Structure formats: C-alpha cells, structure tokens
Amino acid sequence: MRIATRIIKWHVYAFLYLPLVFMIIFSFNSAKSTSVFERFSFKWYGELFSSSDTLEALRNTMILALVSALIATVLGTLAALGIYMVRNKIYKQSMLSVTNIPLMNPDIVTGVSLMLLFVFVGRALGFSQYLNFWTLLIAHVTFNLPYVILNVLPKLNQTDRSLFEAAQDLGAPPPKAFFMVVMPQIVPGIISGAIMAFTLSLDDFVISYYTSSGFQTLPLKIYSMTKKVVKPDMYALSSLIFLVVLALLLGSNIFQMRAENKNAGVSRKKAK
Numbered sequence: 001m002r003i004a005t006r007i008i009k010w011h012v013y014a015f016l017y018l019p020l021v022f023m024i025i026f027s028f029n030s031a032k033s034t035s036v037f038e039r040f041s042f043k044w045y046g047e048l049f050s051s052s053d054t055l056e057a058l059r060n061t062m063i064l065a066l067v068s069a070l071i072a073t074v075l076g077t078l079a080a081l082g083i084y085m086v087r088n089k090i091y092k093q094s095m096l097s098v099t100n101i102p103l104m105n106p107d108i109v110t111g112v113s114l115m116l117l118f119v120f121v122g123r124a125l126g127f128s129q130y131l132n133f134w135t136l137l138i139a140h141v142t143f144n145l146p147y148v149i150l151n152v153l154p155k156l157n158q159t160d161r162s163l164f165e166a167a168q169d170l171g172a173p174p175p176k177a178f179f180m181v182v183m184p185q186i187v188p189g190i191i192s193g194a195i196m197a198f199t200l201s202l203d204d205f206v207i208s209y210y211t212s213s214g215f216q217t218l219p220l221k222i223y224s225m226t227k228k229v230v231k232p233d234m235y236a237l238s239s240l241i242f243l244v245v246l247a248l249l250l251g252s253n254i255f256q257m258r259a260e261n262k263n264a265g266v267s268r269k270k271a272k
Contacts, residue, residue, distance in 0.1 A: 020242060027235035048233040057221040058237070061202060064133075064217060068140035069198040075141070076148025076197075077190055081178075083149070084156040102146045111210035114139045118211060131213035139211040140201045147200065148193035155189030156182070188256040195252050199245050 030041035048054060083099075086092040102110065115131070118138075122130030159182055167177035205219035212220070222234055 023235050024239045024242070027232065027239045029232065032232055044232045044236040047231070048236045051233065054218075054221065054233065054237065057216050057218045060215060061218040064136065064140060064215075065198050065201040068137055068144055068201045069194050071137075072141045072144035072148050072197045073190060073194040076145050076193055077152050077186075079145065080149045080152035080156055083153060099146050099149050102143055103150075107143075107204075107206035108210075110143060111139070111207040114142065114207065115210040129213065131211060133212070133215045136208060136212040136215055136217075139207050140204065143204070143207060144197035144200055147196045148190075151193035151196060152186055152189040155186040159185045188252075191252055191255060195248050198248070202241065202245070 026037065027044055028040050028042065029037050030043055031038045079099075083092060083095050086095065114135075118135045119130045163181050164177055167181045168174060172180065203219060204217075205223060208217055208220060209223070218237070225231070225234065
C-alpha cells in the first residue's frame with residue numbers, strides 16, 4: 001500500500017511539474033523547436049529584453065499586480081478584522097459565506113458581470129471610454145480581496161482577544177493596541193495574502209480580457225500571439241516569472257515558519 005501511494009504521489013508531481021521543467025529547458029534552446037534541443041543558448045532571453053512590446057506588457061502587468069495586491073491587502077486586512085470583531089455567529093457566518101462566493105464563481109461570470117457594471121456606470125456618467133486601467137484595477141482588487149481575507153482571518157482567530165483588551169485597559173488607544181499587540185501576530189497571514197493576490201493578478205486573463213481596453217497585460221499579449229505563433233522568448237519570460245513567484249513563495253514560507261517558531265518560543269517561556 002505504501003509503495004502504491006508513493007508511485008501515485010510521484011506521478012502527480014510529475015504531471016504538475018514536468019511541463020515547467022520542459023519549458024525552462026527549452027527556453028535555453030538555440031532553435032525554435034519544442035521537440036529537439038540543439039544547443040544551450042541565451043538567445044531567447046536576449047530577444048526578450050530587446051522586445052519593447054513584451055517589456056511594456058510586462059511593465060503593465062507588474063504595475064497592475066503590485067498596486068492591486070497592495071490595495072487588496074489593506075482592504076482585505078481591514079475586512080478580516082471587521083469579521084473577526086463580529087460577535088453574532090449568524091451574522092459572522094453570513095459574512096464568511098458572502099466572502100466565499102467570489103472564490104466559487106467562475107472567472108468568466110465575474111469578468112462579464114464587472115464589464116456590464118463598468119459600461120453601465122460609464123454611460124450613466126457620460127464617459128467616452130468605459131473600460132481602462134482603472135476598471136481593470138478595480139476588477140483585480142475585487143477578485144483578490146477574498147484570498148487576502150481568508151489568509152488573514154485564521155491568524156486573527158489564533159490571537160488571544162484578551163491581549164488586545166488588556167492593552168486598552170493599560171491605557172493604549174485601540175489603534176496603538178492593534179499595532180502593538182495584534183499586528184505582529186497576523187503579519188504572516190498578511191504577507192501570504194499579499195503574495196497570493198500578487199500572483200493571482202499576475203496571471204489573470206479571463207477577467208482582464210473583459211474589463212480592459214487599451215491597457216495590455218502579459219496574459220493578454222500572449223493570448224494575441226496564440227493566433228499566430230508563440231515565439232520561444234515567451235518560454236524565457238514564463239521561466240523568469242515562475243522563478244520569481246517560486247522565490248516569493250519560499251520566502252513567505254520561511255518567514256511564516258520563523259514567526260511561528262518565535263511565537264512558540266514566547267508561549268513556552270510564558271508557560272514556565
């Protein structure tokens with residue numbers, strides 16, 4: 001039974017990660033072939049950094065991902081704090097259910113509904129262009145919010161509510177008590193939510209397709225290339241993005257492990 005479990009496990013890992021391995025390998029191929037590796041070369045990385053259109057799309061994608069992740073992290077943390085402070089269990093559960101709806105909703109439904117909303121509001125306000133960078137930013141913040149909330153809320157639930165109240169009893173105003181007592185304990189959840197929001201915004205295509213006009217992100221550019229031929233410089237770009245995201249996730253996990261070990265050490269000292 002144990003051998004069968006290991007075989008299934010490694011087959012699942014191979015299914016998930018072999019495509020990424022082949023993509024990285026063929027990003028160093030000197031030829032355009034995706035079946036024959038001729039020789040090792042940085043040719044496609046050179047072409048990538050000399051393509052102004054690709055670099056502009058990458059710049060747009062990074063700006064959108066960073067700004068939307070920042071806004072979603074701030075709003076999501078505040079929303080998680082608001083849900084945490086609710087005492088009524090029925091009301092709290094209702095808020096959690098509403099938070100989960102965007103996660104279960106298909107991207108195409110979210111994209112089309114947001115597009116209709118933006119067009120309706122644009123016409124009502126008399127705008128000449130209904131879709132632009134700002135509508136795209138609002139859409140990305142919208143689908144990122146639930147992920148931030150669901151990363152921060154478990155950390156809030158792990159905190160001792162009495163510590164926050166004790167800090168207030170000792171004379172600290174509520175904002176100072178929050179930043180001094182609660183904030184250090186939920187930082188790992190905030191960072192995890194921010195990284196998840198950044199990565200989700202980075203590779204979103206469906207919602208971006210319906211809510212943008214003129215502001216081209218990298219997924220939109222790659223989609224436009226599939227109508228012709230995807231050049232191997234996209235393999236190089238995808239490899240770089242994968243490595244950056246992998247580094248962010250590893251950094252987040254290391255930070256979270258250190259924070260948990262630190263909290264565990266503090267708890268042991270208190271127990272003594």
